[in-house]
Amino acid sequence: MLQISTGPGQLWEVDYRAADTVTLNGEPFAWDLVDLGEGRFHVLHEGRSYNAEVVAADFATKSIVFKINGQRVELNAKDRFDLLLERLGMSDATAAKVNELKAPMPGLIVDIRVAPGQAVHKGDPLLVLEAMKMENILKAPADGTVGSIKVNLRDNVQKGQVLVQFS
Known part of the structure; x- marks a missing residue:
């Protein structure tokens, strides 16, 4: 289960058990999704057609920016662990002290x-x-404070490579 928000007051509960079984706020969500490649998708939902493109994805903060029919939409997700930490008052526990930023891919x-x-x-x-x-x-x-930047513009990086060190 994920809790998805697109802004203040816009919150949805999304549950996905398999690729073809999705519920939105407890109701079945019927859609037809076609992967067009390179982060582009075509979606049919309730007789309407949508073109979606992934503009940016930040897996560390669980946020994704889409363009849906040309309109920019930013989604922020919380999984069950994020929600549990939030309920326990520990939502900032994972951000305590970070020494470096590594490439996620x-x-x-x-x-x-x-x-x-x-x-x-x-x-x-x-x-x-x-x-x-x-x-x-x-x-x-x-x-924090940026201590050093370990890469240069146009550098190819590997997953897990240190990009920025904090002081």
């Missing part, structure tokens, strides 16, 4: 948005990593 560094010595807050954009022709904005996992 192999790709190409196409933008560096911070400099050594710069103070950052949780969620601030640090780098843009292009992977599979999609731009992924890598954000600060916690508040």
Whole structure:
């Protein structure tokens, strides 16, 4: 089960047991999804057609930016563990002290948005990593100060490679 939000007051409970069994707020969600490749999809739902494109995905913060029929939509997800930590008052427990940001996947560094010595807050954009022709904005996992940037613009990086160290 996931809790998906697209902004204040816009919250949905999504449960998926298999690719063909999805419920939205406890009701069956019938759709036809076709993967067009390179982060593009065609969706049919209740007789309406939608073109969807993944613009950016940040797996660390569980946020995805889509363009749906040309309109930008940002989704933020919380899984059952995030919700449990939130109920226990420990939602910031995982962001306690972070020493480095690692590449979540192999790709190409196409933008560096911070400099050594710069103070950052949780969620601030640090780098843009292009992977599979999609731009992924890598954000600060916690508040801190950038100690050093371990990559240069246009560098190819591997999954798990240290990109930014915090001081």
